[in-house]
Amino acid sequence: MTAPEGRGAHAAPTPAAGGTGEDGLRFGYGTNGFANHRLDDALAVVxxxxxxxxxxxxxxxxxDPFAPGLAGRVAAVARRLDQLGLGVVVETGARYLLDPxxxxxxxxxxDDPARRIEFLRRAVRVxxxxxxxxxxxxxxxRPAAVAPALAWERLIAGCATVVDAADAAGVRIGFEPEPGMLVEDIAGWRRLHSALGAPACFGVTLDIGHCRCLEPWPVPDxxxxxxxxxxNVQIDDMRRGVHEHLEFGTGEIDFPPVLGALRDVGYRGLVAVELPRHSHAAPTVAARSLDFLRAAAVAAPHERTSAAVAPHQTPPRLLCSASTDAPATPDVADTDRRVD
Incomplete structure (x- = not known):
């Protein structure tokens, strides 16, 4: 596949004025929260x-990266994004795309990650x-039958393959720490980043809700x-110790300081709402969410007020309780409790 005219692997973000908040914050919305819409309709609503x-x-x-005619479909989506003035990040958290x-x-x-690796290679090309x-x-x-050391070896090997593909394509990777997964926090991301040799393209996707769920620091820190x-930034509300993506104002996060922190560090990528359980009311929830974020951006402090963070410290482990997907089990790391 080749990049359509006007877009490409190194294309700079193209802010849309309506979704840009105070000091250039750029708000987006996740299409996994529009699961009941056709993609073109979802893009239009957003x-x-x-x-x-x-x-x-x-x-x-x-x-679908495995359906026929991928190059043509990607080109059509690229044209539509340009027409609508929308920036884009690619997410790979589909639930049953690879195994029904x-x-x-x-x-x-x-044991056999080949289909996942091929999916990630295709995602990089897309x-x-x-x-x-x-x-x-x-x-x-981590599957219960796979020892932690072996799981870590497999993760490094798989990520190295994706890094190679991303390097060749000129694409940035945002690896997301995810509660209950083998890498679930910032400390785990740092360990993986180091094990891979600190490749320049290997960045981090930060889910703001996950920070409240299990990180040891205040969310702005x-x-x-x-x-x-x-x-890459995903944004949603959440409660301490519970991995459940909530609408803004229904969890425990104070958002103006978070948006102030994003502004303070000079982040100019998308800040995309991550509410995959809200497709039944997607247009209404998306409208509410943008109103909330705009108000929070206006209220964001203009200098950092949170406590200093010791760099690279190892966080204490905090297990998140079960999501609404499944009943609680003793070890969250061995059970898929992802709600997005």
Missing amino acids: AELGYAGVALTLDHDHL WHKHAPTLLH GADLGAEAVSFWAGV CVHEVAAHLV
């Missing part, structure tokens, strides 16, 4: 509401052709902690 971009989850109904029986399987940690600001992925939950590597 643009009309005033968002600056989309976090596009490649899935069976939203730009097992959610998110296979991951890079399974990202390059869309001019995506980043391509995001995660580790996966998490932003500062990863600022040098931050390439």
Whole structure:
């Protein structure tokens, strides 16, 4: 696939005025929160509401990377994004795209990760052709039969393959720490980044809700902690110790300081709403979310007020309780409890 005219792997973000908040914050919305819409309709609604971009989850109904005619379909989406003035990041968290029986399987940690690796390679190519600001992925939950050391070896090997593909395509990777997965926090991302040799294209996707769920620092400090590597931001509300993506104002996060931190570190990528359980009311929820974020951006402090963070400190482990997907089990690391 080749990049359509006007877009490409190194294309700079193109802010849409309506979705740009105070001091250049660029708000987007995740298409996994529009699962009941056709992709073209979802893009149109997001643009009309005033968002600056989309976090596009490649899935069976939203730009399936395994369906025929991929190059043509990608080119059509790229043209539509240009017409609507939307930036884009590519997300890879589709639940049953690779296996109709097992959610998110296979991951890079399974005995045969070939289909996951091929999916991620295709995602990188799609990202390059869309001019995506980043391509995001995660580790996966360690299968019970796979020893931790072996799971780690498999993760490094799989990520190295994706890094090679991203380097060749000129695409930035945003690796997402995910509660309950093998890499679930910022400390785990740092360990993986180091094990891979600190490749320049290997950045971090930071989910603001996850910071509240399990990181040891105040949420704004998490932003500062990863600022040098931050390439993608997902935003949602959440409660401490519970991995459940909530609408803004229904969890525990104070958002003006978070948006102030993003502004302070000079982040100019998309800040995309991540509410995958809200597709039943997607237009209404998306409209509410943008109103909330705009108000929070206006109220954001103009200098950092949170406590200083010791760089590279190892966080204490905090297990998140079960999501609404499944009943609680003793070890979250061995159970897929991802709600997005």
